Amino acid sequence: MSEPPSKKRTRRTPPASGKSADGPADASLSSPLGEEAPPAAAPLPGAQAGNGDPAEPALTRERLRLCMEAAQLGTWDWPLAAGRIHWSENIASLLGGVPGGPGDTYEAFLQRVLAEDRSRFAQQVAAALEKPSAFDAEFRVYVPEGAPRWMHARARVLAENGRAVRMLGVLRDITLEKKAEEESRRATDFQEQLLGIVSHDIRSPLGAIISWARIMAVGGPPPEEQQRTFRRITSAALRIERLTRLLLDFARAQLGGGIILEPRRADMHELLQQVSHQFRVAYADRSLVCEKEGEDTGGMWDPDRLAQVVSNLLENALKYSPPDTPVRLTARARKEHVVLEVHNQGKPVPPELMPQLFEPFRSGPQASRTAKTSYGLGLYIVREIVRAHGGTIEVRSGIEEGTTFTVSLPRLPPVAAELMRRPAPVGPKKP
Structure with missing residues (x-):
């Protein structure tokens, strides 16, 4: 058999006008109706013509990252089958x-959750996986430095045929x-x-002062009762004065002003004698013993503020000790510090109260029905004054040894050293 004749191939050359016989060579330059399209807009900087903007995905990711950082957000994706x-x-x-991140398994992340919150968080996760659903949870996580951080987790469980297959979630820092x-x-x-302090702790002693003042105005009590009356008025007035000062200091500390100090030379033993002398007027039936160990018990402190420390600790010791005990x-005196100790006998401080003993509005053990601690403001102010001096305060309490508050103060607190480094003010020049 003879082969069929081959078809003759022809080569078509585009016209010089740039158009082929079938239409325009560049379809982007014409409209579907055959009309010439308007010229294309100039590409944005960094873009390539005809291919879109290659930087757009990167910009989108950067915008998302910025939003997540500003909102303190993190995300996770947990395919349950993969387990990672x-x-x-x-x-x-x-x-x-x-260190090591949150871990790539659920069990590893669970160890980052604070122990007190771990069980509750794990139960919420388990419930959402058993019956696929969304849930919100708040919990704390450990961090390498500082206090644990609060986190808010919002998660959604994806399911197939009623069975959980994936969990998607968002984690947000809600510490602030x-x-x-x-x-x-x-x-x-x-x-x-x-309101309670004003209505009781101030109003009650103020009422007592007014009552005894009226008695004095009409001739006074019998002679044998006069000294007792004077002590009652003095005690009530001192109570109002101390409580008023505590409230002012507490308000200043809470507003961020801190405790203001005016350091000057002071002697701790002399200060103890002065404060105890004042208390002997109001507590004439109590035994107050002042002792000194070492020669030099002086330092650069604010004696008025330290008098508050001694007064608050002494009043606390008198309230919570039997009346027949000193x-x-x-x-x-120490090399670079001076130590103050206030000791009393009586019932020890309960161990559960120790961590919060110096916090405001924390009541201590009541020695009697009428004994008060000014809602815990006294010990709170004591701690703040000691800290302002660069010192420390500790408490030991036991049945046999009694209760001892120990204050250790540097002889030259940082605030006093700073004042000493400042140049002396220059007065006006004489003509």
């Missing part, structure tokens, strides 16, 4: 730079919000406590 959790890039900084809530709650509590005040 995929975290967003910023999760390490969100969790305070936890929790702090604001706590400060608001404390402010509300303070307002309520302030209260001892001791000044001990």
